[in-house]
Amino acid sequence: MSSINTNTSAMVALQTLKGINSNLAKTQSEISTGKTVASAKDNSAVWAISKVMESDVSGFESVSTSLATGQSMVSVARTAVESITDDLKTIKEKIVAAQDPSADTGKLDDEISELVSMIESKISGAQFNGVNLISSSGNETILGSLDRSGNTVSTNTINIARQDMSTTATTVATGAVAAGANATNFVAAGTNKGASAIAAGAAEGFALSGMAAGETVTLAIGDRSFSYTVSQADVDSGSDVNEVATANLFSQVMGAGMSGITATYDPAANAADLTINVDAANTLGVNMSVAINAAGSGPLAGLNGFTSSNTVAEIESMINGAIDAAAAFGAVESRIESQATFVSDLGDALKTGIGALVDADMEEASARLQALQTQQQLGIQSLSIANQQPQSILSLFK
Template sequence: MSSILTNSSAMVALQTLKGINSNLAQTQSEISTGKSVSSAKDNSAIWAISKVMESDVAGFETLSTNLATGQSMVSVARTATESITDDLKSIKEKVVAAQDPSADTEKLQAEVDELVSMISSKISGAQFNGINLINSGASDQTIVGSLDRDSTTGAVSANTITVTAQNLGMSSVAATGTVDVGSTDANAATVGADGKSVGAVIDKNTQQDIKFAGLAEGDTVELTLGSQKFTYKVTEADTLGTSSTEDIVVGKLADMINSAGIDGVTAIYDQANAGELLIDNADLAGSGATLEDLQMSVTLRGDGSGDLAGLDGFQVTDAAALTTIEDMINVAVDAAAAFGAVESRLESQASFVSELSDALTSGIGSLVDADMEEASARLQALQTQQQLGIQALSIANQQPQSILSLFK
């Protein structure tokens, strides 16, 4: 049956041509954009996944910048600390040289003073963008090392790397309490708010009294006897209970001194007088020890005093100078090692983030990028199909005209 009102062949040809044109438009879009999924309407699920991954890649690019900045910050602190360590070694050499009876201690002291001044400059100058990791009052810094996405909820959390500050400052924070050394002795003095040391000489077969008052949590007591140093920091537990804080500290110091076994020296916790410690330079145990005059110093430091505070007023002729400088060298070495370890970790993390970013970018490409070889071949096939479709539609549209011959 032929009809001039309904041309089924033309409708089929038209629908086929529309499908070909739609596929051709999609292929041309892939070729022009380079993506097989360029919008949510192309494939909503793949598009959503790719956008989440793209946001992660953008975050990792920022992380790489933050890690690079963190590396530079730590590198400055490490370099300065290593240099300070070398300076402290030079000071140790001067101290050792000063032990020679024929040494010119004035010149050695002048050289040490210059080294101390240089160390102070390095401490204050070791900053990156205003952040100093080695000065007094330096605070820990937190660097975001990665972004972790929960596989179940999709929630994102920051994984951080903490850079621990190393307090190599030379300042002495004021202690809360005070201490009297030999209140009846000619060398009597009181440690003031500046935390300076107070010294005395305990002659052989004599006794020296040390009285503490007003100690509080965070205060550090440094007591030097000859070449040995005893340090105790007041804790919160020391401030609690029925005994006074001073009595607890005196008891701790007495135990440390007596355990050290210094010939002829006995530390006595005077229970009759609160907060008083007696240092007896006499052979109380009858061991036959050869007694000598004993140089003593006592220092109070407040919480937060720099680890190199001992350089403030450092004297090469002090009896405990060698012990003091050796302690500071160890502190500086430990600080440099700590900075080196965290710098290495930051470098490793930066490399990981870079590789992870590349992997995610490659994954995104496999999801949404167009296969250009396939698209090119498909374009040529569709163009051929389009031409054939147009031809078929033209033939179908001519079919009703053949009916006219029936009426001639």
């Protein structure tokens, strides 16, 4: 049955053409944007996942910047400490050279003073963007990564321990050690008793007081120096740390075998009291000083004021401290470098994942475009034929 009111063939052809045009528009959008999911209406679930991943990628780019800054900051500090270590080795050479009786100690002292000034200049100048990791103690924190658990994101940080390379010992007060005031002349933690000459045939003493873990007592007698650092193990043992330090200093002095110098130590009378005796034959007397550096003072504390009369043991301890500081910076720099590589790889992996979710397969889209364009032409022709069908009815009335 033919009808001039209802053209079923045209209706079918029109709907088919509309479907073809819709698919063609979608394919052209994929080709122009390069994405199968360009907006939430294309696929809301996939679009939401991709946007979360894109925000993480942006976050990791910021993390990479933070890591690059941190690595540069640590690299500056490590380079400075390595250079300082070389300078300390040179100072050691000067101190060793001063052991020669014919050495010009005055010139050696001048050279050491210049080296110390150069070290101090390096310490103050070893900064990156205003941050100096070797001028004081404490910690710096940099962003290391982002951790996601569901909808919750937290930061993962890397701690960088500062290495205090200050050259001045931490002291609070100064004063002379009075001869004969052994039991009452207390040396409290954080104080320094200045050098005092002991007359020939006389004695001079001190009693330690208030020492704690990490604090170092240094006893200087003439050109010799003896020191002891209270450890946490000393504190945990239940012993009186003042007595432990005194006994250790006494043992060092007696073992040194210094001509005309002896030490008197009577733990039964006062276990924290040490007296230094000068033989009457020593008509020149000898200078003695006692200092306690506060806990946490850096490995170079006391370098300021160093002369050729300082001991090889003292400068060797500083060299070892500088080596340890450089090694600590090297370790954290290596960790930051490794973390930066991981973050970069993770960002690339996320980008690949996002592409797999939303990017269009251009080969497939190209083939589909060709097919849809052919279908569109056929659809237009079919609709044209269907629209002409009512015209044939006119021939029936001729």
